[in-house]
Amino acid sequence: MGDQELKAMTAGLECLPPENPVFTTAKPLSESTVAIVSSATLRHPDQDNYAPHDISFRLLDGRRDDLVLSHWSPGLDSTGFALDHNVVFPIDRLRELESEGKIGHVSDVHMAFAGNQPQLSGIQLDSGPAGAKILREAGVDVVLLTPV
Amino acid sequence: MSTLAHAFEAAGMATVTLGSIRAQLEGTAAPRGLYCNFPLGRPLGRPNDAEFQHHVLWQALSMVDRVSEQTIEDFPDTIIDDGETALACPLPPRHDPDAHPAVDEALGIRGAYDRAVSDWGNAVGTGRTVDADQIPEAVGAFARCAEGTHWKKAGIPGIPARVAQDIRGYYEMAAIALADHTPEAYEATRWFFHKTLAGKAILDSREAIKNAGETRDKWHFLAPFDL
Numbered sequence: 001m002g003d004q005e006l007k008a009m010t011a012g013l014e015c016l017p018p019e020n021p022v023f024t025t026a027k028p029l030s031e032s033t034v035a036i037v038s039s040a041t042l043r044h045p046d047q048d049n050y051a052p053h054d055i056s057f058r059l060l061d062g063r064r065d066d067l068v069l070s071h072w073s074p075g076l077d078s079t080g081f082a083l084d085h086n087v088v089f090p091i092d093r094l095r096e097l098e099s100e101g102k103i104g105h106v107s108d109v110h111m112a113f114a115g116n117q118p119q120l121s122g123i124q125l126d127s128g129p130a131g132a133k134i135l136r137e138a139g140v141d142v143v144l145l146t147p148v
Numbered sequence: 149m150s151t152l153a154h155a156f157e158a159a160g161m162a163t164v165t166l167g168s169i170r171a172q173l174e175g176t177a178a179p180r181g182l183y184c185n186f187p188l189g190r191p192l193g194r195p196n197d198a199e200f201q202h203h204v205l206w207q208a209l210s211m212v213d214r215v216s217e218q219t220i221e222d223f224p225d226t227i228i229d230d231g232e233t234a235l236a237c238p239l240p241p242r243h244d245p246d247a248h249p250a251v252d253e254a255l256g257i258r259g260a261y262d263r264a265v266s267d268w269g270n271a272v273g274t275g276r277t278v279d280a281d282q283i284p285e286a287v288g289a290f291a292r293c294a295e296g297t298h299w300k301k302a303g304i305p306g307i308p309a310r311v312a313q314d315i316r317g318y319y320e321m322a323a324i325a326l327a328d329h330t331p332e333a334y335e336a337t338r339w340f341f342h343k344t345l346a347g348k349a350i351l352d353s354r355e356a357i358k359n360a361g362e363t364r365d366k367w368h369f370l371a372p373f374d375l
Contacts, residue, residue, distance in 0.1 A: 001231065001334070001372050001375045002229045002232070002338075002374070003231070003333060003334060004228070004229065005231065006188060006372060006373065010172070015174075017176055017177035018154045021157070022158045023157060023217060024161060024163075025216065026212055028213060029209060029212045032212070037152060039152070068271055068272075070276065072310075074313065076189035079320055079324060079333070079336045079337075080189055080194075081272055082268055082269075082271050082320070082321060083196055083324065085271065086198070086201055087192045087195045088191060088192065093198065093201050093205045096202060097202075097206065102206065102209075113152065123151055128151065128155030129158070132156045133159060136160055140161055142161060142162045142164070142212055143153070143164075144164055144166070145153055145166065146192070147149045147165075
């Protein structure tokens with residue numbers, strides 16, 4: 001078993017591009033506040049675990065390092081995350097870019113959703129926009145999206 | 149992932165999406181996508197390699213200033229899993245001759261699991277359904293299922309796929325402690341499924357549940373789909 005075989009098995013997955021996609025032009029990156037949003041089914045240990053087909057999100061505190069990867073799929077390597085959260089949730093790398101002045105600020109709030117969803121309309125219409133509203137109100141300008 | 153990207157763009161935020169499968173970035177029309185041909189589970193590439201991660205992250209985020217329309221770029225470096233290499237972790241000798249060999253094996257690696265959790269935390273180990281103390285019992289349940297007991301009567305302490313993930317997480321954390329190097333992607337997974345009695349019990353259970361005529365959701369998620 002291996003990565004190439006597993007990726008090949010996803011080839012037939014349905015993709016749903018939006019009918020009228022929006023392309024937002026942000027202010028310069030060096031002035032922007034950046035947040036991480038991951039579909040790696042991350043949570044803090046004191047947050048509820050994800051149910052099957054769970055479309056809800058968890059807010060992640062970037063100052064905490066007690067992340068748990070709760071993904072349902074058996075098809076991904078999780079030892080990388082076990083050894084170094086930054087391989088999925090690159091919060092330390094973001095802070096380095098902030099200290100170098102390449103980005104404005106690292107957001108205090110980040111977000112995770114559950115990946116491998118069988119249908120996406122609930123995220124498209126409900127929890128995605130709800131999560132976006134929270135990040136926008138927190139002053140986020142740029143979102144880095146990380147899968148697993 | 150790009151489903152979320154479009155929701156965030158619509159709310160007035162610029163997004164950059166990392167993707168390990170280029171067809172998905174293309175199919176979902178990621179507004180700004182960086183295709184990184186890295187193993188699933190490692191979107192920034194290499195654990196404990198800050199320089200490499202920094203390079204990936206900057207290539208991605210700098211798209212905010214560099215591109216003005218929907219664009220997918222390719223990260224120049226790739227990390228290819230060979231699909232074969234497995235960790236060579238020593239398993240402990242039998243300790244309790246009265247225990248089922250798979251249960252004895254699970255008990256025998258508890259020390260390694262505890263060392264790994266002490267060093268790296270329990271980020272991927274146990275706790276989805278069962279904790280470390282319950283792992284030997286859960287392994288015993290899968291062993292019974294593999295040996296012919298109907299899965300509903302084998303004593304699997306929860307949704308089989310979730311319990312199987314806890315067992316695999318327990319073993320993979322132990323493997324990290326037992327290994328003499330940072331494992332490449334899937335090296336610990338292949339060790340678990342190909343070299344351990346617990347992994348074999350889960351694979352055999354998957355076959356038994358499938359052959360019992362159960363629906364796909366009952367057995368499909370017990371192990372990687374290409375096994």
